Amino acid sequence: MQPWIKRTALAAGVLAAVITGSLGATILVSDSKMQRTVHIPSHPIALKNDADSIARGRYLYQTKGCADCHGNDGGGHVFVDDPETGMRVSGANISGSSQSRVFRYQADDWDRTIRHGVKPDGTPLIFMPSEDFARLSDPDLEDLVAYVRQLPAVNTQPAQWQLPLPVRVLYALGVVQDSAAKIDHSLPPQPAIPAAVTVEYGEYLAQSCKGCHGPHLTGGAIPGAPPAWPAAADLTPGEQGALMHYPDVESFRAMLRSGRRPDGSAISNVMPFAALAQMNDTDSAALFLYLKTLPPVVASNR
Ligand code: HEC
Ligand code: HEC
Numbered sequence: 574m575q576p577w578i579k580r581t582a583l584a585a586g587v588l589a590a591v592i593t594g595s596l597g598a599t600i601l602v603s604d605s606k607m608q609r610t611v612h613i614p615s616h617p618i619a620l621k622n623d624a625d626s627i628a629r630g631r632y633l634y635q636t637k638g639c640a641d642c643h644g645n646d647g648g649g650h651v652f653v654d655d656p657e658t659g660m661r662v663s664g665a666n667i668s669g670s671s672q673s674r675v676f677r678y679q680a681d682d683w684d685r686t687i688r689h690g691v692k693p694d695g696t697p698l699i700f701m702p703s704e705d706f707a708r709l710s711d712p713d714l715e716d717l718v719a720y721v722r723q724l725p726a727v728n729t730q731p732a733q734w735q736l737p738l739p740v741r742v743l744y745a746l747g748v749v750q751d752s753a754a755k756i757d758h759s760l761p762p763q764p765a766i767p768a769a770v771t772v773e774y775g776e777y778l779a780q781s782c783k784g785c786h787g788p789h790l791t792g793g794a795i796p797g798a799p800p801a802w803p804a805a806a807d808l809t810p811g812e813q814g815a816l817m818h819y820p821d822v823e824s825f826r827a828m829l830r831s832g833r834r835p836d837g838s839a840i841s842n843v844m845p846f847a848a849l850a851q852m853n854d855t856d857s858a859a860l861f862l863y864l865k866t867l868p869p870v871v872a873s874n875r
Pocket of ligand 2: 786860
């Protein structure tokens with residue numbers, strides 16, 4: 574063998590060892606992150622079962638996207654199926670079944686999972702976007718739970734929750750974070766805000782847009798998303814922002830209900846239209862009012 578070939582082979586071997594070594598280490602880091610314990614002080618919620626709470630809870634279950642991932646029946650629904658990365662994820666079974674994850678839930682476990690992204694055993698949830706629900710008020714959380722708790726038993730195959738290797742590397746490096754890492758667990762629960770066409774209530778509703786559209790709703794690539802997903806739109810009323818397409822609340826509401834822009838073009842169904850289409854007139858008007866008050870993005874503050 575020519576010496577230079579030997580040297581190259583050796584170099585390649587060393588490089589391969591370094592890569593596999595660090596990949597192994599990366600996987601260990603990602604595993605230990607997934608198995609870490611996050612302590613959430615107990616905050617039991619009132620467990621309700623009156624008809625009004627269940628009705629409001631059903632509305633929240635539909636419009637907050639719970640149904641998109643957990644299915645209308647709570648049995649779990651596949652919401653990522655990406656042949657490119659082999660990533661296939663479904664929501665957990667949260668129905669009344671004895672196989673359901675919530676079967677043995679105590680009154681404080683609902684707060685822990687839904688608002689903090691932490692399972693009853695203290696380990697973080699990985700896929701569930703709890704940061705979108707972290708600022709739900711106690712009354713809304715209680716109504717939501719009243720609805721979930723009365724879902725009849727559905728028995729489903731236990732779901733598989735595996736992060737594809739590239740995402741695990743990003744997770745280990747902290748580029749992609751789980752919800753529990755993103756949520757400020759020290760904040761007291763959001764006080765109840767009356768459902769009305771106000772900027773305040775619109776801001777409350779927009780909490781569940783931030784997981785994708787970013788903490789300031791300025792849009793951009795969604796961290797950890799499959800490569801096929803488009804970047805989320807800028808929702809500020811700046812010139813480059815998508816809000817420019819919507820001169821009035823009617824056009825905004827029509828977009829939420831149809832998944833199309835005023836020019837008829839389709840918006841990616843990464844936007845949770847199944848949920849947003851069911852938003853009532855008060856909610857869509859409050860959201861629109863709030864988005865219009867955001868500081869517009871200009872090149873310098875992006
Ligand atoms: C984008 C998809 C998605 C949305 C939206 C979503 N979930 Fe989940 N949820 C999941 C997945 C996936 C899991 C289980 C695995 C994980 O995340 O680690 C889960 C787990 C849960 C669990 C069980 C946690 C446990 O293991 O003890 C509960 C309870 C739950 N979700 C309730 C809700 C409710 C209520 C909503 C709506 C406010 C909701 N989820 C919205 C995907 C979602
Ligand atoms: C699961 C991620 C996700 C969530 C949650 C989400 N969006 Fe989006 N949204 C997107 C993506 C991705 C796009 C870009 C779609 C495209 O380019 O086709 C988008 C686009 C938009 C647009 C631009 C439409 C246009 O005219 O081009 C608006 C407006 C919008 N979202 C509003 C919202 C609001 C309001 C919420 C919360 C109530 C929300 N989105 C929640 C992912 C999301």
